[in-house]
Amino acid sequence: MIKLTQEPIDTTALLADVQHEEAGAVVLFLGTTRKFTAGRETIELYYDAYQEMATQELERLEQEARERWSLVECAIVHRLGLVPLKEASVAVAVSSAHRGEAFEAGKWLIDTLKEHVPIWKQEHWADGSQEWVHPGAPSSSVTGGDA
Template identity: 65%
Template sequence: MIQLVHEPIDTQAILAAAAHPHAGAVVLFLGVTRQLTAGRETESLDYECYPEMAICKLRELEEQARAKWPLLHCVVVHRLGHLEISEASIAIAVSSPHRRAAFEAGQWLIDTIKEVVPIWKQENWQDGSREWVHPGTGLPKAT
C-alpha cells in the first residue's frame, strides 16, 4: 500500500494494514520532524511533490523490496504539506515471517526513498530563512 497524505499519519491504521497471520515480525519506521538539524533550529518543514511521479517511484521501490525480501505486506505513507516539530513525515511498515527481513527491508526502503523519490522538503528555520533539500543529495539549497 502506497499513499501520499496531507493529514497526520495514522500509525495504528498502518500497523493494521501490515498485519498478517504468517508474520513473525512487523517493523514500523517513522520519520519525524526534528528541532535541530546540523546545529540549526528548525521551525517546521514543508513537503511537496508531483504525486503521480512520486507514487510511481514508491511503487517501484515496493516491488524491488518484495523481490529482495520475503515480505507479506509493505506499507509506505508519506505526508505532504506543512509539518510541525515531532510530526511524522513518513511511515514505513513491513511484515515478514522473520525479523531480519523486516528490519532490512524497512531500512532499505527509507534510505532509498530519501535518495530517489521526487519529494522535496523545505526546511523552515527558526531565524526565518528557508532551504529546499533535494532528493538524493541531502544538501539544502538556499532560497
C-alpha cells in the same frame, strides 16, 4: 500500500495494514520533524512532490522490496504540506515471517526512497529563513539528517 497525504500519518492504522497471521515480525520506521539540524532550530518542515511520479516510484520500490525479501505486507506513507515538530513526515511499515528480513527491507526502503523519490523538503528555520532540500542531493552540514 502506497499513500501520499496532507493529513497526519495514522500509525495505528498503518500497523494494522501490515500485521498478518503469517508475519512474526513487523517493523515500523517513522521519519519525524526534529527541532535542531546541525545547530539550527527548525520550526516546521514543508514537503512537496511531483505526485504522479512519486507514487509510481514508491510503487516500484515496494515491488522491488517484495522481490528482494519475503515480505508479507508493505506500506509506505509520505506526508505532504506542513509537518510540525515531532510529527511524522514518512512512515515505512513491513511485515515478514522473521525479523531480519523485516529490518533489512524497512531500512532499504527508507534509504532508497530518500535518494530516488521526487519529494522535496523545505526547512523552515526559527530565524525566518527557508531552505529546500532535494532528493538525492548530498547532505550538507546545514541540511543533513535522517528524516
